Amino acid sequence: MFDSRILDASTFVQKLIADTSNNLLRGPSLANLEIERRKLLYGKNNDKELMETLLQYFLRFGHLACFTSDVEKFLLVLPLDKKTELSEKLTKSASSLSIVPIKVLGQSITLWKIQELIGNMYKLAVSELERTALQMTEMYCKNLPLSKDLDPQESMHGEELLSMSCNVLVQLFWRTRNFGYFMEAIMVLEFGLNIRRHAWQYKILLVHLYSHLGIISLAYDRYKALDVKNILMETVLHHIFPQLMESPLWLDLNNLLKDYLKFMDEHFRESADLTFLAYRHRNYSKVIEFVQFKERLQHSSQYLVARVESSILQLKQNADDIEDEESVLKSMKCGIHFVELSNEIGSKSVTFNEDWQSRPWWTPTPEKNYLLGPFEGISYCPKENLMEERETNVRRVIEKKSLLPRMIYLSIQSASASIKDNFEVNDSLSDPKVSPELKYLLECYAKMLGFSLSDAIEVVVGVSNGLKSSGAFGANMVDWLNFAVFLNAWNLNSHEVERPDVNGCGPLSWNIVNSLLENCILEKVRSMESLICSPPSDLPILVKMVTEPLAWHTLVIQSCVRSSVPSGKKKKKSGTADQSISPVCHAIRDSIRSTHGIVEDVAKWLGHHVKKSEDENLDIIFSSLQRNGQDEGPGQVFQALGTYISSINETELGDRTSQALKSWSPVDVARKLVSGQRAVLSEFLRICQSKIKSLQAMQQQMAQV
Known part of the structure; x- marks a missing residue:
């Protein structure tokens, strides 16, 4: 029965691919991946078929930001050695692919994401991690001209690179306990926000970085900059609520609680009216949906x-x-x-x-913070546990x-x-x-x-x-x-x-x-x-x-x-x-x-x-970023940012990005800390x-x- 049904599914998908003229549609290719995954789970083929299908998918869609999330479930069924082998094959194939700058950028980001997903990033030596963080930051700077004509509220090409560089620097801090890496991670994100103030990923990472330093006032400022409204208050509040509860900033906590509880109470009142309205119009599926949603909010842990x-x-x-x-x-x-x-x-x-x-x-839930413990190395952390x-x-x-x-x-x-x-x-x-x-x-x-x-x-x-x-x-x-x-x-x-x-x-x-x-x-x-x-x-x-x-x-x-x-x-x-x-x-x-x-x-x-004098604290911060002639240690990424700013081409970047880069001041960030x-x-x-x-x-x- 399985053989018969999987054959029918495979025949249908192949016909669908043949009849489709649009090469941008991912659905048929994802269906192919699912067929190979099922075959592997039922023992009808080996790892090679699934790995080959994944490679073909990368050749077509590896430049897209969604590639890693697309293939995550398929990678989970492969053993660790096969995941590593696949990563190597993807890296080799990328060198012979597109010469279009935006696609090359997308493929590079995807390869780093795959390494992070399968856990290879946590096994690299300190020197290799430093080099990786540096490459990510330099690639971001190099590709800034690609975003010259974008609207200020649009996502930039390669925007994820600074978030990824931050993650690598935080891992270096976790391994070595060298505070300079942590400070570099903050500098990298603040640098990115100076160029594109609407990058919510940077703000969320900074909320957690500042919280880890105990600087809850800055963490709360970055949280407020997210401009969270309506139901997002329920889904995003966890980024700041636990930290603010343990801080002495009672006025800020009171305002946060007041806004959140006001929204929830108003929603419960409106939900009753909407439920009654749906019932009057005999839209019973909506009645059930409203009631279930209200119960979910009423039982919310937050x-x-x-x-x-x-x-x-x-x-x-x-x-x-x-x-x-x-x-x-x-x-x-x-x-x-x-x-x-x-x-x-x-x-x-x-x-x-x-x-x-x-x-x-590093902090998958409010109660969990890997940085507070010794370095153990992590790969895949199941959320359900x-x-x-x-x-x-x-x-x-x-x-x-x-x-x-x-x-x-x-x-x-x-x-x-x-x-x-x-x-x-x-x-x-x-x-x-x-x-x-x-x-x-x-x-x-x-x-x-x-x-x-x-x-x-x-x-x-x-x-x-x-x-x-x-x-x-x-x-x-x-x-x-x-x-x-x-x-x-x-x-x-x-x-x-x-x-x-x-x-x-x-x-x-x-x-x-x-x-x-x-x-x-x-x-x-x-x-x-x-x-x-x-x-x-x-x-x-x-x-x-x-x-x-x-x-x-x-x-x-x-x-x-x-x-x-x-x-x-x-x-x-x-x-x-x-x-x-x-x-x-x-x-x-x-x-x-x-x-x-x-x-x-x-x-x-x-x-x-x-x-304590401000100058004394500033000296402590910037001394942590000094290389002092050493081969390893924090400071490479920070220096790379300074070198890039000193040699910017205003014609390539455009007026808005150039002005943002000129206004960038590490001293201002340190003073803010x-x-x-x-x-x-x-x-x-x-x-x-x-x-x-x-x-x-x-x-x-x-x-x-």
């Missing part, structure tokens, strides 16, 4: 994260003033809705509507984040109740349900970390006492610190982990939090060196530790301070009350002092880098200074107790 993150951002922005924080919590119904979302997420289907193909190879892992991760993230608003609210209440027990308060009584509910949520949170409540307590106590290293927290350090903060708040009222500290000055849980925050935060500060030439992978974690667990801890302290400070509404109990509250007040003062010291150390470190990093650090410093001011006010209030 939409669920954005809804929770929008609320957490408000809590972070108001954490320095407990009155403002309580007002925000009240508008969220004290976080109850988010707890319900956390319970529901386990049974909900989560959809991923992002365009993963547009992500660079990443998606399964990603769905599990996203569910866990949403569940944990959804518990935070309610746990913050309960922690404030618990801390307040622990102090009020020592006062006669006529107008308020502590809610007896607070402690049991907070314990239940702590159990849920511990379970999400992979532990029972008792085991999780043992872990945080062990790390705070120095019996275990902070490495016991793994990649979930911020989550563990959150757990410790909420554990302390619960313990203040429940006294279930009630053991005096070594000085007999209050419950052990205060010391646990103080010790953990100090050790983990200052450890991160000490681990970061010169930020401009060393991608600060620890900076986002440091920002999260200061703006989340430390911020929640200061809210607990504020709640205690507010209940401790004498006022007209409170009257201290006599005798034993003064004696019993003394250790607690001492613990609160110690915690304020400890937290104040931590934030001041972070602020000093930030101030040092913010005040320095000022972009300073903007991020300055914003973080402003957050720290606000917390210092709040803590100082608490110290003054406690002096009255």
Whole structure:
């Protein structure tokens, strides 16, 4: 049956080819490739027939930009040695093909793409990779005259060459850890954007390069330049959203979330109207299509994260003033809705509507970044495996984040109740349900970390006492610190982990939090060196530790301070009350002092880098691009760009391209890097200074107790 049907298909395709006068139609040739692939899969022929058909396809269509995507599925069925053999045959055949410059350019690009696709590019020596990046860049410059008469918004001939050169340079950085290659990749893309400002591929690559350097302000600028609108917000948001969530640029994050959630909510309303309209016109297939599309968006992983993150951002922005924080919590119904979302997420289907193909190879998903690990070499990375892992991760993230608003609210209440027990308060009584509910949520949170409540307590106590290293927290350090903060708040009222500290000055849980925050935060500060030439992978974690667990801890302290400070509404109990509250007040003062010291150390470190002179940072950047007479190392591509600009022919290039090349300034790019990093650090410093001011006010209030 297979033989009969494949023969009929082959006869039909051959007749179709014979009857077709248009040599530009790829369909019949692709059908031929599919027939040979099926034969190979069914054992009806060997690799040679498929390889020969692929070679013939290259001879006809190898100059087209779509060639690599056309043949990708056919290459997958060939073993690695046959792929390499085919690549060599394609290279040999290309030398005897067209002499038309545009076709020669297209074939050269295709050959490099095939090498990258089959994994050969990751096996080349460092010197060969340097030569490849140089050849790609020089070929781009050489062929600029071909685009002389194109419209400014049209894609240039050979535009992909700079993206490919960037990918090779990033791989060189991954292999050697030489920062100069990374800087060259940025320079190459900024050079391309200076000539053609509508090249979206360059902008997306720069978003990820700047994000890796921690310069989120520049990454966000490049993202905004994409001018993303309507449904593209859902498919393109993943390029910047995770990085912006971990940055101190709260205003930018707020604007991004506001625009995205506004679009989604408006779309849901419009979708209902469109569905009803389609039903009235008896277009039932459209009804089904609208309903399915709406459900896909409602279950979007990004939409669920954005809804929770929008609320957490408000809590972070108001954490320095407990009155403002309580007002925000009240508008969220004290976080109850988010707890319900956390319970529901386990049974909900989560959809991923992002365009993963547009992500660079080194970060195929937001959770994955090959550059953070040692060089391993990669070839083909199946997306479906990443998606399964990603769905599990996203569910866990949403569940944990959804518990935070309610746990913050309960922690404030618990801390307040622990102090009020020592006062006669006529107008308020502590809610007896607070402690049991907070314990239940702590159990849920511990379970999400992979532990029972008792085991999780043992872990945080062990790390705070120095019996275990902070490495016991793994990649979930911020989550563990959150757990410790909420554990302390619960313990203040429940006294279930009630053991005096070594000085007999209050419950052990205060010391646990103080010790953990100090050790983990200052450890991160000490681990970061010169930020401009060393991608600060620890900076986002440091920002999260200061703006989340430390911020929640200061809210607990504020709640205690507010209940401790004498006022007209409170009257201290006599005798034993003064004696019993003394250790607690001492613990609160110690915690304020400890937290104040931590934030001041972070602020000093930030101030040092913010005040660093621009010239010093510029020297660091350009020294990384100097060859210094060495045979290998970064700088070749950068020098080639400078050499080309110094010898441009204005008549060949045209006025617009010539002017763009003359206006190109590597110094301006370097200055933009320095000022972009300073903007991020300055914003973080402003957050720290606000917390210092709040803590100082608490110290003054406690002096009255």
